[in-house]
Amino acid sequence: MxxxxxxxxxxxxxxxxxxxxxxxxxxxxxxxxxxxxxxIIGLGSYIYSLVHQxxxxxxxxxxxxxxxxxxxxxxxxxxxxxxxEYRAMTPEQRDKTGEDEYREKFSYFTEREEYKAAHKVxxxxxxxxxxxxxxIGMYDRKxxxxxxxxxxGDDDPDTFVLPVDWDPVPEKEINDFLGYSGRGELYxxxxxxxxWLCTSGTPVRNANGEIVAFVLADISLANIANGVxxxxxxxxxxxxxxxxxxxxxxxKHMKKVLAKPINKIAxxxxxxxxxxxxxIKDTDHFSELNIRTGDEIENLSLILSAMERELTEYEEHxxxxxxxxxxxxxxxxxxxxxxxxxxxxxxxxxxxxxxxxIYASMDPAKEVGGDFYDFxxxxxxxxxxxxxxxxxxxxxxxxxxxxxxxxLASQAMLGKSPADILTDTxxxxxxxxxxxxxxxxxxxxxxxxxxxxxAANAGHEYPAIKxxxxxFELLKDKHGFVIGGMEGMRYSxxxxxxxxxxxxxxxxxxxxxxTDKSSELFGAERMIDALNVKKDSSPKDILKNVRESxxxxxxxxxxxxxxxxxxxxxxGGDA
Numbered sequence: 001m002x003x004x005x006x007x008x009x010x011x012x013x014x015x016x017x018x019x020x021x022x023x024x025x026x027x028x029x030x031x032x033x034x035x036x037x038x039x040i041i042g043l044g045s046y047i048y049s050l051v052h053q054x055x056x057x058x059x060x061x062x063x064x065x066x067x068x069x070x071x072x073x074x075x076x077x078x079x080x081x082x083x084x085e086y087r088a089m090t091p092e093q094r095d096k097t098g099e100d101e102y103r104e105k106f107s108y109f110t111e112r113e114e115y116k117a118a119h120k121v122x123x124x125x126x127x128x129x130x131x132x133x134x135x136i137g138m139y140d141r142k143x144x145x146x147x148x149x150x151x152x153g154d155d156d157p158d159t160f161v162l163p164v165d166w167d168p169v170p171e172k173e174i175n176d177f178l179g180y181s182g183r184g185e186l187y188x189x190x191x192x193x194x195x196w197l198c199t200s201g202t203p204v205r206n207a208n209g210e211i212v213a214f215v216l217a218d219i220s221l222a223n224i225a226n227g228v229x230x231x232x233x234x235x236x237x238x239x240x241x242x243x244x245x246x247x248x249x250x251x252k253h254m255k256k257v258l259a260k261p262i263n264k265i266a267x268x269x270x271x272x273x274x275x276x277x278x279x280i281k282d283t284d285h286f287s288e289l290n291i292r293t294g295d296e297i298e299n300l301s302l303i304l305s306a307m308e309r310e311l312t313e314y315e316e317h318x319x320x321x322x323x324x325x326x327x328x329x330x331x332x333x334x335x336x337x338x339x340x341x342x343x344x345x346x347x348x349x350x351x352x353x354x355x356x357x358i359y360a361s362m363d364p365a366k367e368v369g370g371d372f373y374d375f376x377x378x379x380x381x382x383x384x385x386x387x388x389x390x391x392x393x394x395x396x397x398x399x400x401x402x403x404x405x406x407x408l409a410s411q412a413m414l415g416k417s418p419a420d421i422l423t424d425t426x427x428x429x430x431x432x433x434x435x436x437x438x439x440x441x442x443x444x445x446x447x448x449x450x451x452x453x454x455a456a457n458a459g460h461e462y463p464a465i466k467x468x469x470x471x472f473e474l475l476k477d478k479h480g481f482v483i484g485g486m487e488g489m490r491y492s493x494x495x496x497x498x499x500x501x502x503x504x505x506x507x508x509x510x511x512x513x514x515t516d517k518s519s520e521l522f523g524a525e526r527m528i529d530a531l532n533v534k535k536d537s538s539p540k541d542i543l544k545n546v547r548e549s550x551x552x553x554x555x556x557x558x559x560x561x562x563x564x565x566x567x568x569x570x571x572g573g574d575a
Contacts (some may be wrong), residue, residue, distance in 0.1 A: 027250040028243060033506040035239035039232070046231050051198070051221070056189045058131075058200035058217040065125050065134050066215035073117040075136060076206050079149050079213040082109065082163045083138055086147045094143070097165050109163035115150055123152035132197070133218040135161070136204075138211075139174045149213055157519035177201055177214060189221070196221040227401060236311075261297045264289050265304065283312070342402060344375055347540065355573060356383065357447045360566035363559070370397025370439075371508045371562035372405050376412075381449050384412045387506040387566050388441040389460065397399070400437045404429065404483065408443065418443045418456035419493040426458070430487040438484035442506055449573040452500040456491050458483045461509055462524075464531060468501030474524060500572030504517035505531055505542070510561035514550045517557045522550055540566035 008235055069075060086094070096102040100333060122134050133153035137146050146169045151161035167561050173188040180186050180203060197223055201214040222402040234549075268285040275283050286305035291298050292472040349358050372392030378384050386408055390397045407428050411421040421443055429439075442463060444455035459482035466472045480491040498504065507527070515524040531548035534541055550563065 024145070028247040031246050032239075035243055039235055039239065042206050042235060043232060051189070054219050054221060055185055055199050058219045059185060059187065059202070060196050061125075061129065061131055061134060061219075062200050062202040062215045062217040065122060065217065067205060068125065069118055069136070069206070069215060072121050073114045075114060075149070076119055076212045077222065078112060078114045078118070078163075079136070079138055080151050083140070083147060085164050086140065086145075086166065087142075089326075090134055091143075091398060094145075094229075096167065101294060103165075106162055106164040109213075115163065119150045120151050122150065126152060131217060132194075132220050133216075135216055136212045136213050137216055138325045139169065139178055140166075141174055141178060143170055144168060145175060154219075173199075177203075178211065180211075181392050194220070195373055197356070204264040222405070225315075256479055257293055257295075258297065260293045261289075261293055261301070264291065265297075265301055269304070280423035283379055284309075337415040342405065349375065350377070353448070355571055356446070357539055357569045358383075358567070359543055360387075360564075361543055362562065362564040365510070365546075365559050366394050369402050370394075371510065371564035372401045372451070373506070373564055373566045374405055375566070375568075376409065376411060378415065378445065380410060381447060383446045383507065384409075384440065384443070385446065385504075385566065385568060386412075386443045387460065387508065387564060388439050389508040389510075389562070390439045390565070391437050391482075393562075396435065396437070396468070400435075400439065403443075404439045408441065412445070413444070417493060418445055418454055419491045422458050422480065422491040423489065424458050426483045426485075426489050426491070427487065433484050438482040440482050440508075444504075446498070446568070446570070451500070451570055451573065452495060453498055453504070454493055454495050456480065456493040458486075458491060461507055461512070462526065464534055465496075466503040466505070466531075468499050472505060472528055474528065493500070498570040500570065502570045503535070504541070504568040504570070506566040506568075508562060508564040510559075510563035511546065511550060511565065513561060514554050515557060515560065516554045526553065539569050542567050 001536055006285075068435050093102075110119075118136060122136070125131075126134055133151070135151035135153060136149040137151075138149060145166040147164065147166045148161045149163055151165075154298070155159070169511075170188075173190070175190065177186060182203075185200070186202070187198055189196065189198050198219045199216055200219075201216040203211040204213045204215060206212050217228055224566065265286070268289055272283060272285045275285075284305075286301055286307075289301050289305075291301040343362060347359060350356070358375055360375065362371055362373060364371070370387050370392055372386075372390075374384075374386040376384055386405075388401070388403065388404060388408075390401045392400070404425070407425045408421060411424050411428075416424065422441060425441075439458075440460040441458040442455065442460040444453050444457075444463075455477065457477050458480045461478070462474045462476050464472045465475045475496075477494055478492060481489050512524045512527055526549065527546065530546045531542060533549075534545045537545070546565060547563070
């Protein structure tokens, strides 16, 4: 897929996504989160303190009332009689509490002197202080009930609480009050029909230290909700003001120490790009910024300044290298054309000679190669064929290849035998071979009138021969030492006769040693198989098929060696 073009941000986008805006939003979010956490903690602490203030107040009131009661009246006989009446009733009778019959049955307690005295003390106490209710009662663990002894909190004679009236209470409250040791706070907070109430009590004990009743004080917690609302809104408004103030100050600070320096760097970078497009190279945009933030941004500006200078030097160096590379590429292209022009490349090569058909190809691994082939008529009846592989690759091998080709052709044109041609060529090359390069050569001279082939092999690959009615097979001829490897070498030759319809295939090691990605070699066996696929075709088609087989084997693997092939078809001397 084509890459999308990179476009600059719009001014609106830059404003929205600027570091200043991000810093403001981040600070705002962080401050809000911290503020909410502080609000929750503060609100919890406020509620806790306020509730315990109410608890302490209720307990102090109940203690004060209990002390007064103790001085005025002995409440124990009244409390014992009330609890006896309560415990003597059946559950069905107790369920009638609050009904007229129930109230009338126990109204006689209100005529007792200790009741009147305690009732008056509590009544005066309620009217003298700000409290919802203060009364005397006793808990019954068995029925989980609070049994009233006297309660002056309601003046209505039809609804005020009478002795032996009772209310159900949670088991925890009973356990807390009846198990009170005298240390710490004694209270219970419940949601009643009158709303949330805090009940605190002081036990009244007899001479044996046993609890006979409790002086209980009720304080409504409704005021806490109002206090919490006021606290919440005061804190919330203060928090929002502080959050916005901190956000604005932080955004300004971030703009000064972060956004402005980065924008200066971005502007310098844009100027640098613009100057490069205009061809202006000697620039110093980043060092002129003079950023002194003392942090990573200052370090970034210094790095960019150094980068700008180094890029300028690098571009100058790269320009020189590019020019040199272009020159070398041009020279290599010229060398490639020269090398190609030195090899026979016009086909059919000898259209006026029906006795044979010949075709050859050379594909270098680099721009120029070290392999070469050659064929030419020494006289009207003798065809010389050469295929060779120079050690090494590239330009040195190409130069050595051209020198070797010229020497071999010159020696052959003197009418020498293949063995003498190789012997004299070796002497000529060894006489001036400082680089100690060498070349493998197969050279053969075919007598066209008779089909007699005289050949010599200087360390080259085995040729492949096909008889008229047979398949291609390797001819394992005798090898001599490579040309240029050692002075004074003598080479031998051999003879064989080509019948009409015979074919000769010559190649360099680039064919059998072609390698795929798994480092497996193409090999001589695959080469022979490829030759026999189209063994009856023309030399050109045979070479084409072998090359396709090699390409199909190596696929995408890189070609490491020159690949050179030559094929001759002998039609007979009387063709």
